[in-house]
Amino acid sequence: MAPERRSAYSRSPSGDPGNTQASPPAGTKPVKCVIWDIDNTLISGVYLESPDDPPPADPELAAVLRELAGRGILHALASRNPPEAADYVRRATGAQFAAAECGWGSKAAAIGRIAAGLGIGTDAIAFVDDDMLERAEVSAALPEVLVLTPEDAAEAPQWPGFSPPVITAEARRRGELYAAMQRRQAEAAAFGGSREEFLRRVGTRIAIAPAAAGDLPRLHELAVRTHQLNSAAQPLTLAEFGGLLKSAAHVVATAALADDFADDGTVGAAVLERNGPGQWLAPAVMVSCRALGRGVLDALLAWLCRTAARGGASALAVPCLVTERNLPMRLALAAAGMRAEPGAVAADGRALFRRDLGGDLPGLPEWVSAWEGPA
Amino acid sequence: MSLPEAAVTAELRQILAEVTGRPELAGLPGQAGLFTEAGLDSLGGALLLRQVRRRYGVDVAAEDLNLDALQTLDTLAAFICEHQDGPAG
Numbered sequence: 104m105a106p107e108r109r110s111a112y113s114r115s116p117s118g119d120p121g122n123t124q125a126s127p128p129a130g131t132k133p134v135k136c137v138i139w140d141i142d143n144t145l146i147s148g149v150y151l152e153s154p155d156d157p158p159p160a161d162p163e164l165a166a167v168l169r170e171l172a173g174r175g176i177l178h179a180l181a182s183r184n185p186p187e188a189a190d191y192v193r194r195a196t197g198a199q200f201a202a203a204e205c206g207w208g209s210k211a212a213a214i215g216r217i218a219a220g221l222g223i224g225t226d227a228i229a230f231v232d233d234d235m236l237e238r239a240e241v242s243a244a245l246p247e248v249l250v251l252t253p254e255d256a257a258e259a260p261q262w263p264g265f266s267p268p269v270i271t272a273e274a275r276r277r278g279e280l281y282a283a284m285q286r287r288q289a290e291a292a293a294f295g296g297s298r299e300e301f302l303r304r305v306g307t308r309i310a311i312a313p314a315a316a317g318d319l320p321r322l323h324e325l326a327v328r329t330h331q332l333n334s335a336a337q338p339l340t341l342a343e344f345g346g347l348l349k350s351a352a353h354v355v356a357t358a359a360l361a362d363d364f365a366d367d368g369t370v371g372a373a374v375l376e377r378n379g380p381g382q383w384l385a386p387a388v389m390v391s392c393r394a395l396g397r398g399v400l401d402a403l404l405a406w407l408c409r410t411a412a413r414g415g416a417s418a419l420a421v422p423c424l425v426t427e428r429n430l431p432m433r434l435a436l437a438a439a440g441m442r443a444e445p446g447a448v449a450a451d452g453r454a455l456f457r458r459d460l461g462g463d464l465p466g467l468p469e470w471v472s473a474w475e476g477p478a
Numbered sequence: 479m480s481l482p483e484a485a486v487t488a489e490l491r492q493i494l495a496e497v498t499g500r501p502e503l504a505g506l507p508g509q510a511g512l513f514t515e516a517g518l519d520s521l522g523g524a525l526l527l528r529q530v531r532r533r534y535g536v537d538v539a540a541e542d543l544n545l546d547a548l549q550t551l552d553t554l555a556a557f558i559c560e561h562q563d564g565p566a567g
Contacts, residue, residue, distance in 0.1 A: 292499060297517045332520075396521035430527065430539045434520035437545040438513040445543055454543060 134176060134249060134264045135223050135328075136201065137256070138214055139164075140232035141182040141192055144253050150188040157188075160195040163257050164231075168198040170260045174267055175274025177201045177221065177281060181213040181230070201281035210237050211244035221281065222331060222392035229264075231256040269320040273368040283365035284393060302398055303470065306363040309402050311473045314355040314372065319344055321369045322357070325389050332371075332390035332400050332432050334423040336451045339374075339387055352377050354477055356406065358390070358399050370394040373403045375410060382418040382457065383411040388432075395431060398468065404439040405465035410476035412460040420457035439465045486534075486555040490526075493533070494518075494551070497525035508552040523548060530554070536561045 148158030204213035358371035371390035547557035
């Protein structure tokens, strides 16, 4: 039926005469998470018709799950089934699912909850369901979601939106890391003390280190993918990062994060611009939303203040985009004692948050191992 | 009809304890520093402000660039009461 497929094709690079291959030219916008139906989609039949001996996984789509996970694309489930069905699909496909919504409510609502829980915009979601009515409901409620039939999904690995240009080590492990995040959140919810006590209890380790050429793909990925904890108005390009690494006037640092649940790898970065004894600038500070609430941004801001102070700076300034989405960034700036002139938001949406570097500087907890900065 | 400031402070205490999952914060003094003494972090602060917007219709993030309102529960309550009846004329 043509109307069902229209949503999949609507993202095609229309008007581009060079792109007329036979396969569906759909999905040019990057997809970060695919949300799958279970019955007659990921499994070859209906779970509740034989819950004691459920139908096997669809072999073609199980291969698609593996292929996309290897490219750093997350998977999630939205199914009209009891929660046991999700456990079964995990076993049957061997795939990691970052979230599972099993129940009888609207799938559009389930997709909204999954996106919010993962910190991903619904415009970066693809939804796969064999049922035409489910697809129609989701298309109507969330037109920005890429809605696919199982047949579409089988071809999706060939589409540009499912083919990220760079696949970093962090991206390849993304599904696993989100699964660890769910276990960590469950333990945090049951933990009584402060967040700092929790971070200490689960063996949190943050390492701030100088960035090297091998970090470039991950730096670029962080610049493009992070929004809630990102100060920049425009993501730095790969070439710009390359230039900053070579520049004597700039310092680029990465932040790696690990705890007893998982080694998250490089989750954050900051750029510092030296300016002799004057006010130094941090033109970009970014942290993956997966690391939200784990002290990485606070550690980076404290490190920036301390490194600038050690280099002789009198003040540090962070130009930060002021949006609803990156409120956690502004909260961290406030917690680090940085302030903007009230009302001083520039035309590009950024305000300059600054602090003097005399007196007490923000501290680094003992689990942060910090590079002393350039000599 | 807006609530008196002291009642707002009392409600905020409960909201803070809920969003942080730390029941002991239900006894936090109104003048205690939220970042400095209560150990509020950027995630907790974002959750607190989301609840404030739902409960009181005051969007602190949009109206307070430096988030000075988040210094203490008292300053937050004062900010809410000041802004609750919609933007001033």
